[in-house]
Amino acid sequence: MTADEFKSFVRSNGVKKAAQEVDVVTTGTFGAMCSSGAYINFGHSEPPIKMQKIWLDGVPAQAGLAAVDGYIGATALDETNNMTHGGAHVIEDLVRGKAVRLRATGYGTDCYPRKEIDTWVSLQTVNQAVLMNVRNAYQNYAAATNSSSKTLYTYMGKLLPELGNATFSSAGAVSPLINDPYYRTIGVGTRIFLGGAQGHVIWEGTQFNPGAPRTPNGVPKRPAGTLAVLGDLKQMNPEFVKGLTFTRYGSSLGIGVGVPIPILDEDMARFCAVTDAEVMTAVFDYSHATRTRPVLKEVSYADLRSGEIEIKGKQVPTSSLSSIYKARKVAEVLKSWILKGEFALQEPVQSFPRDRPLRTLDVRTEREAT
Amino acid sequence: MKTKVVLTFSPEASNQPITHNLIAKHHLLVNILRAEIDEVGGKMVLELSGKADDIRGGIDYLKANRVGVRPIKEGVRRDDEACTHCGMCVSICPTKALTIDPRTGKVSFNEEKCVACGVCIDACPPRAMEILI
Numbered sequence: 001m002t003a004d005e006f007k008s009f010v011r012s013n014g015v016k017k018a019a020q021e022v023d024v025v026t027t028g029t030f031g032a033m034c035s036s037g038a039y040i041n042f043g044h045s046e047p048p049i050k051m052q053k054i055w056l057d058g059v060p061a062q063a064g065l066a067a068v069d070g071y072i073g074a075t076a077l078d079e080t081n082n083m084t085h086g087g088a089h090v091i092e093d094l095v096r097g098k099a100v101r102l103r104a105t106g107y108g109t110d111c112y113p114r115k116e117i118d119t120w121v122s123l124q125t126v127n128q129a130v131l132m133n134v135r136n137a138y139q140n141y142a143a144a145t146n147s148s149s150k151t152l153y154t155y156m157g158k159l160l161p162e163l164g165n166a167t168f169s170s171a172g173a174v175s176p177l178i179n180d181p182y183y184r185t186i187g188v189g190t191r192i193f194l195g196g197a198q199g200h201v202i203w204e205g206t207q208f209n210p211g212a213p214r215t216p217n218g219v220p221k222r223p224a225g226t227l228a229v230l231g232d233l234k235q236m237n238p239e240f241v242k243g244l245t246f247t248r249y250g251s252s253l254g255i256g257v258g259v260p261i262p263i264l265d266e267d268m269a270r271f272c273a274v275t276d277a278e279v280m281t282a283v284f285d286y287s288h289a290t291r292t293r294p295v296l297k298e299v300s301y302a303d304l305r306s307g308e309i310e311i312k313g314k315q316v317p318t319s320s321l322s323s324i325y326k327a328r329k330v331a332e333v334l335k336s337w338i339l340k341g342e343f344a345l346q347e348p349v350q351s352f353p354r355d356r357p358l359r360t361l362d363v364r365t366e367r368e369a370t
Numbered sequence: 371m372k373t374k375v376v377l378t379f380s381p382e383a384s385n386q387p388i389t390h391n392l393i394a395k396h397h398l399l400v401n402i403l404r405a406e407i408d409e410v411g412g413k414m415v416l417e418l419s420g421k422a423d424d425i426r427g428g429i430d431y432l433k434a435n436r437v438g439v440r441p442i443k444e445g446v447r448r449d450d451e452a453c454t455h456c457g458m459c460v461s462i463c464p465t466k467a468l469t470i471d472p473r474t475g476k477v478s479f480n481e482e483k484c485v486a487c488g489v490c491i492d493a494c495p496p497r498a499m500e501i502l503i
Contacts, residue, residue, distance in 0.1 A: 030454065032495060084497075157458045158493035165461035242454055244495035254454055254496065305472065307460075319461035321495070323454045325475035 002331040003027045003174040003272065010273040019269035024338060024345065027179050028193070028258040028330030029171040031322030032244050034155065035135035035206060036253040037073040038091050038233050041127040042102060044068055045119075050112035051104040056090045056121075063104070067112055070104075071132075074253035086251025089243030091131070094123050095195070096238045129233040131195060131241075135205040137257045139177030139225035140212075140281055143168040143304060145296065145316060148287035153248035157321055159286055163314050166283055169321040172276045172301030174331060176259035177225045179272045181218035183210070185261050187348025192229060193258030193334045196240040198343060199231025201259075209358040218271065221280045221298065225352070229257065240330065254323075258330040260338060260345050276301035283311060291360065371422050374403070375429070376445050376486060376503050377414040378438035386435060392418070396428035403485040413503060415442065415485050445486030445503050448479045452498035459490040459499065 001009060006025045010018045042051075044067070054061040054070040058078040061070040076087040090100055099122040108115045123129050144156035145166040152159040157167045172178065180186050190201040205226025212224035240256030263269050279301045284293040299309050305324075308315045337343035379388075392398045399419040406413050418425050432439050455477045459468040467483035468490060470476070490499045 031456070153492075157495070158462055158489075160462055167458065167461065242496055245497055246495060247492040252495070254456075307470075317461035319459070320457040320470070323456040323475070325455035325477075328475060 001025055002328065002335050003179060004328060004331070006272055007173065007275055010269065015266055015269045015273060018273070019263055019266040022263050022269070025179060025261045025263060025272045026258060026331040026334040026338065027174055027176040027261060028256065028327040028334065029137055029175045029322060030240065030254065030256040030326035030330060031169050031171065032155070032246070032252040033133060033136045033255050033257075034075050034252045036091075036131065036133035036255060037071055037087060038094075038129055038131045039065075039069060039071045040129045042068045042070065042121055043125070043127055045114060045117055047114045048112045049104060049114035049117055050106045050109055052106045053104060055103045056087075057085070057093070057100045059085065059087050059090050061087070075250050077250050083248065083250045084245050086243070086245075088251040088253035091233070091253060092238060092241055092243040094129065095233060095236045095241045098122065123234045130230060131199070131233045131236065132202070132228075132230045133253075133255070134228045135207060135226045136229050136255065137176050137205070137227045137259070138170065138223050139175070139181070140220045140279065141168070141170045141223050143281050143283040143299065143318075144286045145283055145311060146287050147285050147296075152286055153246065154286050155246055155249050155252065156286060157246065157319065163311050163316050165319060166304075166309060166311070166316050167319045167321050168281065168301070168304045170279075170281065170301070171322050171324060171327040172279050172305070173274055174324070174327050176257065176261075177227070178219055178274060178279055180259075180261050180268070181214070181220065181271055182354070183225060183352045184268065185264065185348070186227070186259055187351045189346055189349035190259065191344065191346035192260075193256065193330055193337075194229055194231035194236070195233075195255055196237025196333075197231050197235035198337075199229055200346070201227050201348075202230045203228040204352045204356070207358060208352065208356050210352070210354050210356055211358070215278070215280055217274060217278055219274055219279050222282060227257070240326070256326055256330040258334040260334060260343070262345060276305060283309070371425065372417060372419045373425055374415065374417050374442035374482070374485070376440045376442055377416060377432065378411065378440075378503065379414075380411045380436060381409070383411070383436050388432065388435065388437060389416070391431065392428045396420070396431060397424050398428050404487055415445070440503070442484060442486060443481045445501065446481075446484050446488070446490070447500045447502060449498045449500065452496045453477065454496050454498075456495060458493055458495060462489050462493055464489065
């Protein structure tokens with residue numbers, strides 16, 4: 001069953017029956033996930049080159065991995081294009097089957113004499129092209145608003161002045177880690193839906209913060225767990241891999257992630273029965289450009305999805321940044337794969353840590369850092 | 371009847387009292403939804419209410435005075451292929467022309483309600499909205 005179907009099944013039949021009758025719940029999310037990117041092995045040229053600097057369609061990719069491996073990050077920007085064209089768009093173009101222009105320079109060595117190359121590559125011409133995202137599928141996320149007198153352009157979208165609107169980005173009750181709040185079934189090795197292909201969870205995601213405050217049902221009320229994921233870009237579908245542009249912020253990758261959750265017992269059934277009304281988050285004031293923004297209010301995803309929330313006596317219209325339409329589609333596709341026997345659930349080979357402090361970056365001396 | 375039109379005019383035409391004439395000579399109710407003027411001319415979005423004949427007469431008058439008249443439907447276009455139905459546009463649209471259906475999760479665009487203000491254009495992450503005027 002999809003997460004939506006399971007929640008209504010529990011409403012009608014109760015947790016006990018759901019635990020007995022349902023094997024797997026498919027969850028999904030589709031949103032802007034900035035900490036994404038792809039590594040690509042371009043193959044060797046004749047004469048060969050040890051690439052020191054790489055550009056794909058004008059977007060700088062990371063070199064420094066042997067000779068012809070590169071990593072293109074979703075938020076890397078083509079500096080000539082006013083923040084409207086970035087690594088995420090290059091990744092989408094590749095998934096669409098398009099050719100992209102590869103330029104690279106190197107310093108030339110006895111074994112790699114070539115110093116520059118300017119050519120075209122596509123998913124057909126390269127060896128490996130692997131999406132490897134170090135932080136996806138946040139277990140809950142903040143909601144954003146703006147109390148200042150000017151419009152703000154942020155990674156949380158366009159925030160109108162004087163609490164003109166509020167945006168949120170989690171898929172809420174259908175989102176993967178919301179349904180397995182203590183990471184009982186999701187861990188290293190879990191097979192997942194990634195960008196329309198099958199991929200894997202490869203590690204805890206960066207900024208993994210299991211210690212975030214939780215409601216009594218176990219669901220975090222703030223950004224908490226995250227997933228590092230990996231999958232074959234060559235198998236992906238542009239419907240679930242989308243280059244996005246946030247004005248005056250830059251690019252990000254819209255990506256569909258789905259995780260199947262086995263209903264091992266009544267506890268798991270209870271976790272997966274969670275609804276938008278039971279998932280809480282905080283509305284932060286993004287007019288404070290600091291890492292500790294003030295919280296204006298705690299709201300549920302049912303509140304956020306109702307179209308407006310009340311803040312300081314004002315009715316504030318709300319917008320989602322993640323697509324619930326596509327999140328449900330991810331869950332549907334994953335369910336159909338499982339039913340057809342095309343997707344086998346994989347038990348984690350290692351669980352996530354439950355105690356991981358979230359550290360900050362401060363300006364410190366060498367001695368303070370050790 | 372009611373209709374919404376997008377007017378574009380040259381600097382010469384912008385010196386004429388066209389809205390006054392629409393009201394006084396063509397007996398129309400004119401609601402100015404948006405107006406802007408700069409060195410290359412002006413742009414106005416009007417809602418015209420009145421008898422069908424008067425609306426036709428008013429539009430003929432505008433055209434005779436070198437004012438470009440286009441239906442509002444040609445103001446903003448959505449690329450349905452590019453739209454991911456996230457809903458970012460929903461909370462910033464001042465006329466609620468963009469709404470999300472809670473059942474399907476899809477964002478619908480009601481062109482009749484759009485006043486071509488353009489606030490959605492740079493807010494759309496997949497860049498699905500395009501302003502044509």
